[in-house]
Amino acid sequence: MMQFSSTVPAHNLHKFQAIRCPSFSFRCQASSSSTFQKPFVSTESTRLHLANLDKLLETQKPVDPPSQLHHHQQHPHQPIINHPKEKKGRSFLEGLNLARLWPEMKANEEMSPRHLNRLQRLLSMTAEYSPRNILGGRWREYHGSNDWKGMLDPLDENLRREVVRYGEFVQAAYQAFHSDPAMSTEEPPHPRHVSLPDRSYRVTKSLYATSSIGLPKWVDDVAPDLGWMTQRSSWVGYVAVCEDRREIARMGRRDIVISLRGTSTCLEWAENMRAQLVDLEDVPEGQGKPKVECGFMSLYKTKGAHVASLSESVVEEVKRLVNLYRGEELSITVTGHSLGATLALLVADEISTCCAGVPPVAVFSFGGPRVGNKAFGDRVTAKNVKVLRIVNSQDVITRVPGIFVSEELDEKIRRVGGGVLEETTPLAYSHVGSELRVQTKMSPYLKPDADMACCHDLEAYLHLVDGFLASNCPFRANAKRSLARLMQDQSANVKKLYTSRAKALTVNLNRQGSISMSNCLPSPS
Structure with missing residues (x-):
């Protein structure tokens, strides 16, 4: 986001x-129930x-x-x-x-x-970073099959390395975008080079997000050199697949990664501020209907002048890759930071049922805000999408949109489960999945x-x-x-x-x- x-600058040097x-x-012997x-x-x-x-x-x-x-x-x-x-x-x-x-x-x-x-x-x-150990037959556990129970506090060594590795895929998305942020409004985008942090993966698809709102033309006239900041469509991430046999053997499966960057343009900022909840398009009316933030859904579903919507692009590519590697052990890992974390959740929700034979889907998100209401979270969970949110206790972004009075109150709501309170308010947002808190x-x-x-x-x-x-x-x-x-x-x-x-x-x-x-x-x- x-x-x-x-x-x-900092005003005081402590x-x-x-x-x-x-x-x-020493070895830390701790559990999620340990006293801090x-x-x-x-x-x-x-x-x-x-x-x-x-x-x-x-x-x-x-x-x-x-x-x-x-x-x-x-x-x-x-x-x-x-x-x-x-x-x-x-x-x-x-x-x-x-x-x-x-x-x-x-x-x-x-x-x-x-x-x-x-x-x-x-x-x-x-x-040097932590070594990559062989995951082998335990890959599903590290991919969240058991919601990472017993692996988060204390943090499992192999899981730590996997979390950092997926975060580096998001850094590659940031770097690729900011190396060439502008996008032509007159012709389709050119192929984009992405320097992946892991050479065993290959980029197979570029992804674009488009805003449904626009800025007045005079903005571009005032600041022509910053036109990319006001463009409606922007490169937002990529799909990559592991092709190295040794890495596939280490991980225990062929991994498909969908990586999404955070907010970088003015219109993406504007969409972030559209905090009202809207209904999902494919869900019938009724009590407890899943809802998501309006701006996030706009960036996910809107088509550009020369690019498909993020929703269409990612579904098309997942179907292609699932068919291409049919018969192999596969996984899909969606990762993102900030706005990318919210889009990652929308991506995972849709691709988990986009075709027959979809492999296990997991989300590793960093600093992600709330995306939808509790019914949306229940929908994602019911689809067996596994979500691990990496949250910094001092990161305010992870507590919006929705109710936010103070860090102390938000912490109490988080501990007791704020579903009832959230469902009775206009901004009834709720987080999804498991949490690794730093x-x-x-x-x-x-x-x-x-x-x-x-x-x-x-x-x-x-x-x-x-x-x-x-x-x-x-x-x-x-x-x-x-x-x-x-x-x-x-x-x-x-x-x-x-x-x-x-x-x-x-x-x-x-x-x-x-x-x-x-x-x-x-x-x-």
């Missing part, structure tokens, strides 16, 4: 806090922060020696990032003599060469009072998931996701301890060549 700019833990090598225990927090010296950083990275491999840096290759499962002015596969921090960049620091007291090397590794775009405050790198942009940011979501062990445990000690992109997009919300180190490197993080999710529109990612 909506996205908000991350360029708003004292840095570090999570103290006697040992990061806040980690012990203290505001000691910078040395404690660096000690925690040391523990956080204790399992990482040392940085390649300078003589071998030119042989460094990209990890095969990392996101594909273009470096137009740098050698492929080489980190933007590699080759720097970090010790010389901090002449004022006493190595023995605050920043030893080992700390420098490990901080460099953390800031590197080549940081918190910005649990990250040792992000400010506990991070702004709305950070709390809704997709990279921040993936950072939090990568570090999540359980609701009563501190950030995962061996979390390996790189901080480079997080610092690029959300530097104002990263604790000064880490941003100051990055600035001392005199490195411009924008040299990475990746597309920032927060510079498209004053938006939440």
Whole structure:
């Protein structure tokens, strides 16, 4: 749904806090019924922060020696990032003599060469992620056949990696759109290149969303260079299918991914604001009729001048792929962030019954708002569509549209089940599916009072998931996701301890060549 700019500066710089833990090598024994225990927090010296950083990275491999840096290759499962002015596969921090960049620091007291090397590794775009284990015969369980019961709190290691992996498919959708957002109104769109984070997949279909409303022509006359922001139809995502035999064997099936980005144009923003509920077209009248948000349905069902509606395109492609791979073990995974999370739910609802022999359908959504009423949620559940919502407790977007008085009241409604209250109000919205809840405050790198942009940011979501062990445990000690992109997009919300180190490197993080999710529109990612 909506996205908000991350360029708003913080008004206060809080004292840095570090999570103290006697040992990061323990196993957290927790369950969804466990009592939440806040980690012990203290505001000691910078040395404690660096000690925690040391523990956080204790399992990482040392940085390649300078003589071998030119042989460094990209990890095969990392996101594909273009470096137009740098050698492929080489980190933007590699080759720097970090010790010389901090002449004022006493190595023995605050920043030893080992700390420098490990901080460099953390800031590197080549940081290693959690390993991909063989899912084999348990793939249905990880795809939600049992609603992920017993796998969320504490978070199953394999599920964590799958969630992050699907989030990276959404990042690829953002990057592909913002690399070329404009779309001609005179002719059909040209084929679009998508740099997938997983090379074992191939894009088979581009998807477009169209608004049913329009802006006056004078808007384009006033701002001709920003015409793409007012266009009615825009590229919104893609369908991809796994074609690598080894990856198919690892996952236990051939996976079809439908990936959808969040809000990026003015008209998509306008549709987000049309919060009244409307009836689904294919449901007869009667009490308890499923309803969804008007603007979301508009973007999903409206045809463009030269493109089919998102609904028509995705149904056509799913039918084709199901027929093409008939007889194989298949799954369909729909993933999206913000507005993309809402469209993912509408997609999953429709394709689950679009033809005979549809494989299991699961939704992995990030920072998604409510989509429809409780009857719509019941309809999705009855179709056996499995939904895992990844929610940041500090992300306001996950609590709209509908009733929102305060975070505390919303939390109470969520715990007791707000169906009765929701069904008696004009904005009777309800969430669907299972929930994986993370918190910005649990990250040792992000400010506990991070702004709305950070709390809704997709990279921040993936950072939090990568570090999540359980609701009563501190950030995962061996979390390996790189901080480079997080610092690029959300530097104002990263604790000064880490941003100051990055600035001392005199490195411009924008040299990475990746597309920032927060510079498209004053938006939440």
